[in-house]
Amino acid sequence: MSQIDNVGVGGKPRSRRQAYEDKLRRKSLLIAVMSSAAVVLAMVVLVPMAPGWDRVVKSFFNWSVMTRTFPGLLEAFVQNIMIFAWSAPLIAVLGLVIALMRDARSPVLFPLRIFGAAYTDIFRGLPVILTVYLIGFGIPGLGLSRPYNSPYLWGTVALVLTYSAYVAEIFRGGIDSVHSSQRSAAQSLGLSDRDVMRYVVLPQAIRKVVPAQMNMLIALQKDVALLSFIGPVEIFRQAGVYKSLSANFTPYVGAAIIFLAVTIPATRYADYLMQKQARERS
Amino acid sequence: MTIKTLLMGTALTFAAGTAFAGGHLCYEGKTLTEGKLTVATGNPAYFPWVMNDDPASGEGFEAAVAYAVAEEMGLAADDVIWVRTSFDEAIQPGAKNFDVNMQQYSITPERDEMVDFSAPYFSAPMAVVVVGEGLDAAPTMESLKALKWGAVGTTTAVPMLTSMIEPSDDPLLYGDNADVTAAMQAGQIDAALFDLPTALFLSAVMIEGSAVLGQVPADRSENPDQFGMLMEDGNPLKTCVDAALEALTESGALAAIEAEWLQTTTGVPLIAE
Numbered sequence: 001m002s003q004i005d006n007v008g009v010g011g012k013p014r015s016r017r018q019a020y021e022d023k024l025r026r027k028s029l030l031i032a033v034m035s036s037a038a039v040v041l042a043m044v045v046l047v048p049m050a051p052g053w054d055r056v057v058k059s060f061f062n063w064s065v066m067t068r069t070f071p072g073l074l075e076a077f078v079q080n081i082m083i084f085a086w087s088a089p090l091i092a093v094l095g096l097v098i099a100l101m102r103d104a105r106s107p108v109l110f111p112l113r114i115f116g117a118a119y120t121d122i123f124r125g126l127p128v129i130l131t132v133y134l135i136g137f138g139i140p141g142l143g144l145s146r147p148y149n150s151p152y153l154w155g156t157v158a159l160v161l162t163y164s165a166y167v168a169e170i171f172r173g174g175i176d177s178v179h180s181s182q183r184s185a186a187q188s189l190g191l192s193d194r195d196v197m198r199y200v201v202l203p204q205a206i207r208k209v210v211p212a213q214m215n216m217l218i219a220l221q222k223d224v225a226l227l228s229f230i231g232p233v234e235i236f237r238q239a240g241v242y243k244s245l246s247a248n249f250t251p252y253v254g255a256a257i258i259f260l261a262v263t264i265p266a267t268r269y270a271d272y273l274m275q276k277q278a279r280e281r282s
Numbered sequence: 283m284t285i286k287t288l289l290m291g292t293a294l295t296f297a298a299g300t301a302f303a304g305g306h307l308c309y310e311g312k313t314l315t316e317g318k319l320t321v322a323t324g325n326p327a328y329f330p331w332v333m334n335d336d337p338a339s340g341e342g343f344e345a346a347v348a349y350a351v352a353e354e355m356g357l358a359a360d361d362v363i364w365v366r367t368s369f370d371e372a373i374q375p376g377a378k379n380f381d382v383n384m385q386q387y388s389i390t391p392e393r394d395e396m397v398d399f400s401a402p403y404f405s406a407p408m409a410v411v412v413v414g415e416g417l418d419a420a421p422t423m424e425s426l427k428a429l430k431w432g433a434v435g436t437t438t439a440v441p442m443l444t445s446m447i448e449p450s451d452d453p454l455l456y457g458d459n460a461d462v463t464a465a466m467q468a469g470q471i472d473a474a475l476f477d478l479p480t481a482l483f484l485s486a487v488m489i490e491g492s493a494v495l496g497q498v499p500a501d502r503s504e505n506p507d508q509f510g511m512l513m514e515d516g517n518p519l520k521t522c523v524d525a526a527l528e529a530l531t532e533s534g535a536l537a538a539i540e541a542e543w544l545q546t547t548t549g550v551p552l553i554a555e
């Protein structure tokens with residue numbers, strides 16, 4: 001034991017300094033474990049001592065309600081995934097188009113710049129739920145016939161409009177972050193404006209904004225639930241139905257678990273991408 | 283003479299009578315505010331349950347029942363305080379801001395496990411409101427299956443829809459009556475299931491070009507919807523409210539309020555097999 005302790009990396013004997021640092025590290029690890037244990041213990045012991053705990057357990061963590069409703073929630077979650085799956089590519093494309101509009105440099109295209117700016121201002125400024133309501137009920141109310149008045153269709157339109165405004169701003173940030181000297185260099189090589197954007201600016205810009213866009217995907221995944229307000233029975237609405245019928249909030253906890261099962265890995269992945277990018281930059 | 287002044291008059295006489303007798307009143311020490319009955323309604327509260335979203339006027343079926351119950355318990359009309367809650371606030375664990383909550387809550391055994399209900403103050407059959415293509419449907423279960431259905435997601439209409447009508451297309455569910463109305467006007471759904479008084483009101487006033495196709499016979503639903511006042515689980519006031527409702531039922535006062543505020547439900551055809 002002591003022999004191993006005295007051997008550092010590469011078989012070199014460890015210096016006193018290394019030994020001291022290891023000791024510090026062990027000490028801080030011990031403190032971290034102890035303080036975490038204390039917090040967990042406090043939560044496990046103290047929270048159930050609150051007078052309303054039994055009532056909360058019955059309302060939010062009711063096992064029999066959970067087992068009865070969880071399969072139905074999973075089934076409803078398929079709708080969330082579907083809406084997400086067809087919205088995300090549309091958002092990416094429209095977002096990029098809007099970002100390019102805002103970057104239009106030719107004077108002739110000035111109206112496009114104005115449009116792009118107005119578009120992002122309006123749809124970033126409105127709460128998503130408001131857009132979903134207004135478009136989801138308003139446009140079909142104009143007298144469209146089925147299936148063109150489907151809440152899935154117009155709910156998707158509302159999500160795409162809102163999210164593409166955010167995504168466009170992120171893309172624009174990426175485009176702006178490519179130094180203008182690169183454009184000049186490309187132009188001096190004889191590339192057209194279009195080719196400069198396509199072959200020089202965008203490949204760098206898009207790479208830079210991938211982590212930020214991952215966060216938008218995670219947000220979108222949650223906001224799909226807002227479509228429930230105009231009819232589709234996705235997981236949030238289904239949980240609400242179960243909640244009303246049993247006067248019990250446990251189905252919401254079930255829905256939260258399902259959401260987390262998807263969003264936590266996605267968030268970790270986004271963090272990983274960001275760290276990777278930060279390392280590459282430094 | 284409005285019903286409020288009428289109730290106030292009788293309540294005052296009654297209160298004077300009991301005070302004179304020096305009797306102990308059932309509700310004492312059991313209400314949120316001593317000597318007051320706090321009643322919760324929806325936000326907004328809907329016709330014909332509460333007229334003009336103004337429960338303090340005593341107009342509308344549930345508002346009138348609340349004042350009648352308060353009177354029966356020995357409280358004056360002025361002692362009735364109105365608050366607004368959502369469904370979720372009504373069922374959340376912890377302290378409540380109401381003694382009783384009246385929002386057409388159907389009494390079900392599952393809900394009864396979590397909260398308390400008073401004795402029923404109304405039995406509501408479910409009825410079908412149709413619009414657009416739905417107007418051509420025959421009042422039979424078979425023809426109803428083919429329609430595009432909607433309902434309020436927080437009501438017992440949902441299990442009834444899925445277990446009884448079993449629509450071929452998944453129903454769309456909404457947060458409240460207003461959203462179902464919007465969906466019907468937008469032509470997104472052909473038919474929706476409501477309790478009969480709500481159905482009659484929505485069809486007559488709110489949804490242009492709609493009709494009440496028929497009511498679901500009570501025996502088709504295993505558990506005909508009965509509305510009860512919702513209370514916190516174990517609320518001691520329940521016995522007082524139940525006694526008051528029982529007295530009102532026996533004296534015929536409850537039936538009289540129903541006759542006054544709820545459109546007559548005769549003449550709405552039953553939906554056939």
